[in-house]
Amino acid sequence: MKSEGALEKILEKGEFAVTGELGPPKGNDVEVIRQKAEYLRGNVDAINVTDNQTSIVRMSSIATCALLVQMRLEPVMQMVTRDRNRIAIQSDIFGATALGIKNILCLSGDHQIFGNQKEAANVFDIDSIQLIQCVKTMRDEGTLLGGEEKIEGKIRLFIGAAANPFADPFEFRVVRLAKKGKAGVDFIQTQCIYDMDRFKEWMRMVRERGLHKRVHILAGVTPLKSGGMARYMAKNVAGITIPDSIIGRMVKAKEPVQEGVKICVEQIEQLRQIEGVHGIHLMAIEWEQRVPEIVKQAGLLPRPTAS
Amino acid sequence: MIVGERKPLNQIRAMLEPYRKILILGCGECVSVCMAGGEKEVGVLASQLRMLYKKEKREIEIEEATLIRQCDREYIEPYLDKIYQADVILSMACGVGVQYVGEVAGERVIVLPAVDTKFYGANLDAGIWAERCAGCGNCILDKTAGICPIARCAKRLLNGPCGGSQGGKCEIDPEVECAWQLIYDRLKERGQLELLEDIVPTKNWKPSLSGGPRKVIREDVRP
Numbered sequence: 107m108k109s110e111g112a113l114e115k116i117l118e119k120g121e122f123a124v125t126g127e128l129g130p131p132k133g134n135d136v137e138v139i140r141q142k143a144e145y146l147r148g149n150v151d152a153i154n155v156t157d158n159q160t161s162i163v164r165m166s167s168i169a170t171c172a173l174l175v176q177m178r179l180e181p182v183m184q185m186v187t188r189d190r191n192r193i194a195i196q197s198d199i200f201g202a203t204a205l206g207i208k209n210i211l212c213l214s215g216d217h218q219i220f221g222n223q224k225e226a227a228n229v230f231d232i233d234s235i236q237l238i239q240c241v242k243t244m245r246d247e248g249t250l251l252g253g254e255e256k257i258e259g260k261i262r263l264f265i266g267a268a269a270n271p272f273a274d275p276f277e278f279r280v281v282r283l284a285k286k287g288k289a290g291v292d293f294i295q296t297q298c299i300y301d302m303d304r305f306k307e308w309m310r311m312v313r314e315r316g317l318h319k320r321v322h323i324l325a326g327v328t329p330l331k332s333g334g335m336a337r338y339m340a341k342n343v344a345g346i347t348i349p350d351s352i353i354g355r356m357v358k359a360k361e362p363v364q365e366g367v368k369i370c371v372e373q374i375e376q377l378r379q380i381e382g383v384h385g386i387h388l389m390a391i392e393w394e395q396r397v398p399e400i401v402k403q404a405g406l407l408p409r410p411t412a413s
Numbered sequence: 414m415i416v417g418e419r420k421p422l423n424q425i426r427a428m429l430e431p432y433r434k435i436l437i438l439g440c441g442e443c444v445s446v447c448m449a450g451g452e453k454e455v456g457v458l459a460s461q462l463r464m465l466y467k468k469e470k471r472e473i474e475i476e477e478a479t480l481i482r483q484c485d486r487e488y489i490e491p492y493l494d495k496i497y498q499a500d501v502i503l504s505m506a507c508g509v510g511v512q513y514v515g516e517v518a519g520e521r522v523i524v525l526p527a528v529d530t531k532f533y534g535a536n537l538d539a540g541i542w543a544e545r546c547a548g549c550g551n552c553i554l555d556k557t558a559g560i561c562p563i564a565r566c567a568k569r570l571l572n573g574p575c576g577g578s579q580g581g582k583c584e585i586d587p588e589v590e591c592a593w594q595l596i597y598d599r600l601k602e603r604g605q606l607e608l609l610e611d612i613v614p615t616k617n618w619k620p621s622l623s624g625g626p627r628k629v630i631r632e633d634v635r636p
Contacts, residue, residue: 188568192615214575217567217585228568235572236615251615270576275597278574278609285572285612297576345576345584 108245108292109264111208112180112412113152116385117293117322121410122378123385125182125295125324126150126397128174130165139165139173145394147179149401151409152209154295154387157184161221168202175206182266183207186215191231192240192251199244203261211266211295212237234267235289241265242290265290269323270297271308273345280311287321294321295387298328300348302376309380318382325377328389329370329396333357367400374404414443414535415507416542417450417528422461428525429501433472435462436499437527438492438514439479440506447542450505450528452479458505458527483510489517496522503527533564550620550627556613558599563616565592571613 108114116123126146131138146153153174157167171181183202190198199210214234218226232240240251244261247253267286271279283294299305305325312318330336333356340348352369359365370388377383386406390397401407429435437455445451459477466473478495481488483506496502496514501523504511507530515524532544547564553571554561563569567585574593577584581594600606618624 214568214570217577219567219585230569231618232615233568233570233572234575235612239612240615268576273574273576273578274580274591275574275578275594278597281606281609282572282574284610289612345579 107262109208109262111152111264113182113209114264114292115412116151116410119410122406123152123322123324124150124401124406124409125152125154125385125387126394127154127156127387127389127391128170128394129156129159129391130167130170132162132164134165136173139170140177142394143174143177143179145397148409149398149407150388151385151412152180152182154182154184154211154389157186157213157215158189158221159184160216161188161218161223161226163222168198168205168207171202171207172205180209181207182209182211184211184213185237186213187230187232187234187237188215188218188228191229195232195237195240196244196250199241199261199263200257200259203263204259208262209264209266210241211268212241212291213268235285238265238267238286238289238291246290264292266293266295267291268297269294270345271299271305272297272301272347276304276308279308280315280317283312283317283321284315287317291321293324293384295324296326297345298326298389299373299377300346300352302373304347305377306380309382313382318384322384323382324385324387325380325383326387326389327370327373327377328391329393329400330356330362330366331393332362332366333359363396367396367403370400371403374400374406414446414533415509416447416531416534416544417444417507418531419449419454419458419505419528420526422458422465425458425503425527426462426465429462429503432501432523434474434476434498434500435503436476436478436495436501437462437503438483438496438505438510438524439477440483440504440510441479442482442484442506444506444510444528445479447534447536450507455479455505458503482506483514486513486517489514493518501525548621549616549618550624551617553616556608558596558603558605558608560592560596560599562592562596565590565595571616 128142155167155170158164167183171183174181212234218228245263248257269283336348336353336356339346374386437459439450439452439455455477459475496518504524505527511524511526533546534542534544537543544564549563567583574591578591578594583589583591
C-alpha cells in the first residue's frame with residue numbers, strides 16, 4: 107500500500123469510488139468546515155480540500171485537511187505550485203503527512219489574476235507534473251527532490267492530479283495524462299463533465315494507450331443550480347463546455363434545483379458505463395447539502411468500507 | 414531589445430518638484446528604437462514640461478541631451494560637465510541607464526527615471542512590442558520549438574499546456590496567446606510532437622534573478 111488510505115484501498119479493491127469537495131472558509135471559522143463535512147460524511151470516500159482555488163484567500167488546505175482528519179474523515183489535500191517553491195512544497199508535505207493526510211492532488215493552480223490578491227507575485231518554481239515527480243521521489247525513494255537528502259521518516263501518500271479533457275489542443279490532452287502517469291500519478295480527477303461525447307472520445311484515447319489500467323480515473327461532475335448558472339459557467343469558466351441541450355433543460359425547468367440534481371444523476375449513470383472510469387469526483391461547489399441525495403439517487407450508497 | 418514606456422507626465426512632474434535645473438537625458442539604443450526615450454521623446458517631454466511649468470508660472474531651466482547609450486561609461490563621460498550643471502538628471506533610458514549614469518557621475522548626482530522598463534521584446538508591428546525573453550540565464554529554446562514558455566506562459570510551465578488553454582488562448586486573458594499551443598502547433602508542423610511526450614525536469618533557477626544579482630566576466634576580452 108502506498109498510503110493506507112481509504113481512497114486507495116477502495117480503488118485497489120476495484121470498487122467504484124466517490125470523492126467530494128470542500129472549499130475552506132474565507133477565514134478561520136471551523137464551523138463552516140464542520141457543516142460542509144457533515145453533508146459529505148458517509149456519502150463520499152474522500153474529500154478534496156481546495157488550495158486557495160481561483161486564487162481567493164481561504165484557510166490553508168493543510169490546516170483544513172488536518173481538521174477533517176480530527177473529524178475522522180479522509181481528506182485529499184490539494185496543493186498548487188502557484189504559491190510555494192520546492193522548499194515550501196516539500197516542507198508542507200512533511201507536515202501534512204505528519205498530521206495524518208494520506209492523499210495529495212498535485213496542481214499548478216489558477217493564475218492569481220482571478221483572485222482577490224491580484225497584485226501578488228506568483229511562484230511557479232515547478233509545475234504540476236514536476237510536483238507529481240517530487241512527491242513520488244519523496245515517497246518511493248525516501249529522498250528530497252534532487253535525490254541526495256534522505257528523509258527522516260516515511261512519506262505515505264496516494265498521488266493524484268487533474269485532467270481537463272475539454273481544454274485545447276484536444277489531441278494533446280491524452281498525452282498530458284500519459285505524462286502524469288509517467289511522473290507517477292496514482293489517480294486522476296477530471297474537470298467537470300457536461301460534454302459527454304467529448305469525454306467519451308477522450309476516454310477512448312486513454313484506453314488506446316492503456317492508461318486506464320495504470321491510473322484510476324475519477325470523472326468530475328458538478329450539479330447545476332439554475333439556468334443562469336449553466337449559462338454563466340458555459341460562458342465564463344475556463345475549460346468548461348456545456349452543451350446547449352443541458353443549458354436548455356436547466357433554463358426550461360420549473361424546478362431547476364431538482365432538474366440539476368436529475369441531470370447530475372443521469373451523468374453519473376452514463377459515466378459508470380464507460381470502461382476505465384473508476385469513480386466520480388462530485389464537486390458540489392457551495393452546495394454540499396445536495397451531495398447526499400445525488401449519491402443516493404445515483405445508487406452509490408452505502409459506501410464500501412475501506413478495510 | 415529592452416522595451417520601455419514613458420511614465421505619465423503627472424508622475425514625472427511630481428518627481429521633479431524640488432528641482433530647478435533639469436537635464437533630460439535620452440538614450441540612443443533600445444528606448445530610441447521602441448520610441449520611449451530617444452532624442453525625439455526627449456524633445457517631446459521637454460516641451461510638455463516647459464508648457465506645464467509656464468502654466469504654473471514657475472521658472473525652471475530644462476536642458477536636453479541624448480547619448481549613444483547610457484549603459485556604457487565611454488558615452489556618459491563626455492556629458493559629465495553638462496550633468497554636473499543640473500540639479501537633477503531625468504533619464505529616459507531603461508533602468509540600467511538610470512543607474513549607470515548615477516554610478517559614473519558619482520554619489521551627489523540625482524538621476525530619476527522617466528521611463529518604466531517593461532521587458533525584452535520584439536517589435537511586432539508599428540506601435541506594438543511584445544515580450545519574448547525573460548533573461549532566465551539558461552536558454553531552453555532548443556527544447557521548446559523556439560518559443561519561450563518562461564517569458565510567454567503565465568505560469569512559466571515547462572510541461573504545458575495546462576487545463577486553462579482554450580482555443581489557442583491563455584486563461585488569464587482572451588487576448589493572450591497560449592505559448593504551449595504555439596509550441597504544440599509548431600512541433601506538429603515539424604512532425605516532432607513526440608518531443609512533448611518526455612517530462613521536462615525541474616528548472617535550475619540559479620542562473621536567473623533568483624540566484625542573486627548576475628554578472629558576466631569574460632577573461633578573454635579583459636585588458
